[in-house]
Amino acid sequence: MQRRDFIKLGFAVGAGFSLDTLSGLFPIASAEESAVPAKKDPLVAVRGDDRVAMLSAALMVLGSGGGMSAFVKPGQSVVIKPNCAWDKSPEFCANTHPSLVGHMVKLCKQAGASKVQVFDHACDDWQRTYRNSGIQAAVEAAGGEMISGADEGLYRDHPNPAARKLKQAKVHSAILDADVFINMPVLKNHGGARMTACMKNMMGIVWDRGFFHSHDLHQCIADSILLRKPDLNILDAFSPMLRNGPKGKDENDLIQTHALLVGKDIVAMDAAAAKLLGYEDGEVRHIDLAASMGLGEKDLSKVLIRRISPS
């Protein structure tokens, strides 16, 4: 880390703490409490101009100053599941931004990860998608491994007894075998699910997506979290696609939010993401369903939120 980055980061962390006390939304949370690891993990909301710096800053806050070493122990294997579903170039923001994925691989490697695998069960041809999204190049440059998600043989049957609809699914072996699972989607509008963020991204760890669509999409999305709960969620909300989602049809569909959300509670993450797209409470049904199943907190007034802006 360069000295300049370190100073920036210091400001970022400091800003996070101070904003938190100023916000007034969280009377319980105070700067003192935040200095020690909170009982409940916070949701870090970052606003900035550079995705990579925003991610580093957020992880410093969430990892209590230790960054990724709070999530990845040396020798552990990591799987990162970005949204890398569409054969679209990064300008369309239809996939997680490659700079973020690459940086995440680098951070995991620095924390001592034995291997970092990245994949998505792409909707378009996977090889073109990996290439044209820029994610493959970014991952490989950072020392990660981009693996296929395009063959049924790569998926294993996984029972999901606590689910309401998705009682059984074929889940990608990399997800089931890795020590740490990082969910790394991009925020977009979605024609069916209304919004795709952290929870909807879980569809890409499963082989048969058609089952979701034909058996109550929202319920299956909520159920899919039970297949394996992500250890960390990172949501790229820098330029969310407000309409015509999720494939990326027109750069005019993007809005400039310059935000990044990082947190462990997948439901809280999506509840916050929905607000960024202007959805009212209850409009995105899978958030409510997941909350009702006890998978996370959808009431953001009960979530410890740190708002920071590096740089």
Add this chain to the structure above:
Amino acid sequence: MWRLSRLICATLVGLLVVWGFVNLHNAEPAAWEHLIERIQFIPALLGTQSGVAWAGVVLVSLIVVTLIFGRAYCSFLCPLGIAQDIVIRLHSFVERLRGRKAAHPARRYAPPVPYVRYGVLLAVTVGWLLAGAAVLAWADPYSIAGRFLAGVINPLAAELTNAVEGRQVTAAAWERYGWLLAPVVIMFLLPLILAWWRGRIYCNTLCPVGTLLGLLARRPLLRIGMDPNGCIRCAACVRACKAQCIDLQSYCVDTSRCINCYNCVSACKRGLRPHLVSPFQTPGVKKNSPPKTNCEKEPPSSSRRAFLGLLATSVPVVAAPVQADETAPAASPPGSVSVPRFLSHCTGCGLCITACPTRVLQPATLQHGFSGFLKPYLDFTQGFCNFDCTACSSVCPVGAILPLSRAEKKRTQIALASFHSERCIVYGHQTECGACTEHCPTKALSTIEGKVPCYTPENCITCGACVDICPQHALSLQPRGEHVQIDRAKCIACGKCSRVCPTKAMTSKRLMVPVLDSKLCIGCGACSYACPVRPERAMQITPLSRHGSAEVLHEAPAQNPVSTDEFPF
């Protein structure tokens, strides 16, 4: 030197053709990668017919080369010829292993079989003129080899790569050709078996391209001519000849059957080599050479005359425009302009099929009808046409799929989607889906929040209020009046029925319902591919016989719904 140049060229061509047909990474093909498939005779001929400029240049060049050297194409460029040469070499090797000195049992002069040769050529030409390229698909040696490479070698290369890398690099697509591998392999093996038995007999008897080039090669400028005065009749040349076209009795090389392998040139210790000969001189005979040769005795056969006459009168038939209906039984790739045009030009070499990243291009059995056997069609149950991809049009060596810019491709309407709400999950199950709009690359399919009716017959008093208000006449009271029937095909999810219902028998759910604007649809099939409804999908694709051009919807930049000064939470 002559033979060596042939060996180097053929090896290079062989490798490049295999390279061209092996697609492991679904990369957008580079321009140079498929040059070798374009300098093939039939592709150049059909490309010229399609009005592709470079194809005309290639065709003229191939003709000029043939007029100068003879049938060099057959040994230097033709992939099926090169494959036969490998088999012949293998045969010689096996014979040598078994201790037989004679290189090949069939290495002796054989007389030509003009009736078969010109009969096949005539049949193929007539067939081509009457039925388009359907016949060429069976006869073109490049396409016969291409299909084998596409159907067998490409998946084999994928299996090998995966085994070597120890991970899934690419899927081996054996299922692409499926049972069609049987005709593909038989068509490829037939010449090879004949080659094992009698050298290049396929090329000299059955192959119409060989026969046609043979007509041009009757008087090549650079001819392998024997000097009866210097020859000691050792017959080394005859034993070396794969085409069985050297007649030592008359000191004559039948240039119409000679495939310019130059094996004889290497074998001859007495200076047999190609040399410049006046084109008006009869092959094999030197002026005033003492032993009279018999080469002149074969007159132009009547079938050959008939063929040449036919060729001369046939040009207007080929140029006649194709007639098209509105719809077609199967879709042809973007860039092919229309299905009939496509079928009359494609030889089914399979290059586009291997290049297609989504595997929507599949070899047809009878989807295109008889004339489309083994030619590609878009199988929307297997995949969909990638919006940003122009692979098929950039690799097509015959101009059946004309090159398209990416912008043109994104507007080319090859089919039209239709939405059948009676099958749609959103209408039927009253749950959200969105699989179709998710995949639609244009703005043809979108979802809007609709009010989808949910009917509970137990609560219904059959007052008929909902039936009266429905603007689509989608609701009807059953004959005996006990309940209301919803015709989901007509329902537009306006929610009026639930608003007037006095008893909560007709309620509605706010769900995202698909809306289709056909003007924007390019018929890529993504919606139908993604639609989870079975067996009949809610999104259906109707192929267009003549391709159209879709409109593009431009929208104003999206406005941020919430302030970005502070987080909205």
